[in-house]
Amino acid sequence: MHDDHAQHELPPAPPLPAVLSLDDAVCVTCSYRLAGLDAAGLCPECGTPVARSLMGNHLRFASPQYLRWLHTGLLMIIISFAGQLAIMALSLVVGLGMVIASGMGGVGTPAMMVFTFVSALLGTLVSLLGLYGWWLFSTPDPGFVGRNDGGQARRLVRVSVVLLAVMSVAQVFTATPAAAARPLVMIASMGMGVIGLAITALWFFAAILYIRWLAPRASNTAVALRTRLYIWLLPVLTTVGALLCGLGPLIALILFWIMLDALRRDLKHIRAEADRLAAAPGPAVEA
Incomplete structure (x- = not known):
């Protein structure tokens, strides 16, 4: 059972470039520009955590x-x-x-x-x-x-x-x-x-x-x-x-x-x- 579960686990995300600044970031859900927002807050348009939009371009x-x-x-x-x-x-x-x-x-x-x-x-x-x-x-x-x-x-x-x-x-x-x-x-x-x-x-x-x-x-x-x-x-x-x-x-x-x-x-x-x-x-x- 454990082996079967391990086969379906995703491998670690590759080192894709992450967003280092909110100045160029957009929300991954609604494309709202996140410049000036708190990285620990939520997107004011759709409520998606801002931190999630700063994690890079991996599909997950x-x-x-x-x-x-x-x-x-x-x-x-x-x-x-x-x-x-x-x-x-x-x-x-x-x-x-x-x-x-x-x-x-x-x-x-x-x-x-x-x-x-x-x-x-x-x-x-x-x-x-x-x-x-x-x-x-x-x-x-x-x-x-x-x-x-x-x-x-x-x-x-x-x-x-x-x-x-x-x-x-x-x-x-x-x-x-x-x-x-x-x-x-x-x-x-x-x-x-x-x-x-x-x-x-x-x-x-x-x-x-x-x-x-x-x-x-x-x-x-x-x-x-x-x-x-x-x-x-x-x-x-x-x-x-x-x-x-x-x-x-x-x-x-x-x-x-x-x-x-x-x-x-x-x-x-x-x-x-x-x-x-x-x-x-x-x-x-x-x-």
Whole structure:
């Protein structure tokens, strides 16, 4: 029992720079500027102990709402990954079955076109869930103190997520059986595919850099180090790996999934500890 409990305990916080002065500090809960307040007092806006906002940028001292957004976003992303894998497997099995059943002439038949549209629709819904998860996961921290706030990578993630969401919805309409038969629609669909690849590349590199910035705040240096490998390995698996063995994109997706799930587990335990900190009584304030 003791060993199991020890495995779930968070490691000591890394030596992240703490706020040495109230002049530049803001409340970790509501972003109220704390200049001129007593370090032993409470935030006049939300009642959070001022001392808690002076403990540095480790996630265990972040706003509970911010942690909830991060954790919920990661959970949506992981569910989306699982859904994508399920749709890929289902499409492969059903597609092969339809081709075999029609005597190797099933591609292009009305049944296959309907199946292609349905699978594209399901894939879009799953993708939108994951994109919304990335939107939540890239929420700005209202209580972060310092200049290196990961803002550039975080904003690029959000911009690319919005663009990918718009393109995902547009591609559903071009995948309908009626639209797919039109030459202009086919050309437009191919063009959107090329643009989508460029936006996906932008999202991927921004997401990797954002995770590299966030992971040390969760005491997970292993994930931060892994991003230095994955920033080039995953694109190679997705491109060259797809040409060589066809399994490269699947391997890349699983590796990315495992890394994000490790961060999700950290956030789950950090949220529990943050809730305990939030429930702890603040310092007494003299009348």
